Amino acid sequence: MSSSMSAAAEFIQSKSSLRPRVAVVLGSGLGAFAGALQDAVVIPYGEIPGWPVSTAVGHAGNLVLGTLDGFPVAVMAGRVHLYEGYTAQQAVYGVRVLAKLGVRSLVLTNAAGGINPDYQPGQAVLIGDHINLTGQNPLTGPNDENLGPRFPDMSEAYSRRFRDLARQAGRQAGIDLVEGVYAALAGPSYETPAEIRYLRAIGADLVGMSTVPETIAANHAGIKVLGISCVTNLAAGVTDQKLDHKEVLETGERMRGMMIDLLQRILPRLDEE
Numbered sequence: 001m002s003s004s005m006s007a008a009a010e011f012i013q014s015k016s017s018l019r020p021r022v023a024v025v026l027g028s029g030l031g032a033f034a035g036a037l038q039d040a041v042v043i044p045y046g047e048i049p050g051w052p053v054s055t056a057v058g059h060a061g062n063l064v065l066g067t068l069d070g071f072p073v074a075v076m077a078g079r080v081h082l083y084e085g086y087t088a089q090q091a092v093y094g095v096r097v098l099a100k101l102g103v104r105s106l107v108l109t110n111a112a113g114g115i116n117p118d119y120q121p122g123q124a125v126l127i128g129d130h131i132n133l134t135g136q137n138p139l140t141g142p143n144d145e146n147l148g149p150r151f152p153d154m155s156e157a158y159s160r161r162f163r164d165l166a167r168q169a170g171r172q173a174g175i176d177l178v179e180g181v182y183a184a185l186a187g188p189s190y191e192t193p194a195e196i197r198y199l200r201a202i203g204a205d206l207v208g209m210s211t212v213p214e215t216i217a218a219n220h221a222g223i224k225v226l227g228i229s230c231v232t233n234l235a236a237g238v239t240d241q242k243l244d245h246k247e248v249l250e251t252g253e254r255m256r257g258m259m260i261d262l263l264q265r266i267l268p269r270l271d272e273e
């Protein structure tokens with residue numbers, strides 16, 4: 001894994017002279033953000049040594065290096081999920097390659113179901129913390145001390161400073177960003193109403209099928225994380241409505257403009273240590 005990660009990093013560096021320290025992973029329906037970059041170099045995942053290729057609808061598979069008003073960023077447009085059959089290690093391959101490339105700050109976006117009754121579909125929520133219910137962890141197995149420590153601290157998995165910066169940026173854009181706890185399940189079936197009641201009882205505000213493996217790998221690698229969930233639907237049983245992946249994608253699409261605005265404001269601020 002480690003040698004193919006070096007090959008991946010070298011390959012990417014041969015395609016672009018940009019050396020971004022800030023990266024973003026785009027969730028369902030948000031791939032279009034990559035189009036907002038200038039001087040963009042688009043690298044299909046399939047061309048990068050060792051990089052797993054996503055099969056989920058709505059998940060383009062490109063690494064894009066470009067600039068936002070001159071500020072270099074790396075964008076992962078599309079990610080692989082545990083429910084596709086990938087291991088947690090494969091799910092975090094991209095994050096580890098970004099770490100090798102020198103990325104120090106990572107924004108993870110996703111589509112999520114809203115468990116908190118105050119949430120509305122179409123709302124963006126900052127991830128304040130997570131609960132890993134996937135049954136997997138990307139750090140399982142021998143620890144590569146070159147990547148990070150055996151037992152990484154997770155007491156501030158989502159940087160408090162980044163959350164403050166994001167809230168400030170949101171205010172300037174007229175977007176009120178509240179904070180919630182994200183529960184990750186392996187999927188791919190959506191939750192039952194009983195599972196959602198359970199998740200609410202244990203303190204979850206949001207539910208989804210991604211992000212947590214990447215957050216763990218990023219913290220392991222010493223990368224600071226900002227997490228933003230797009231509430232694409234109310235979680236199962238919150239209303240009588242059935243869940244539909246098409247609706248999840250459509251709501252994600254409708255949030256695209258707001259998310260692009262937010263990301264453009266936030267990303268350049270995440271560089272100072």
Ligand code: HPA
Pocket residue numbers: 111112113114190191207208209232233234235236243248
């Ligand atoms: N549950 C799990 N994952 C999701 C949901 C949901 O309701 N909405 C978007 N991703």
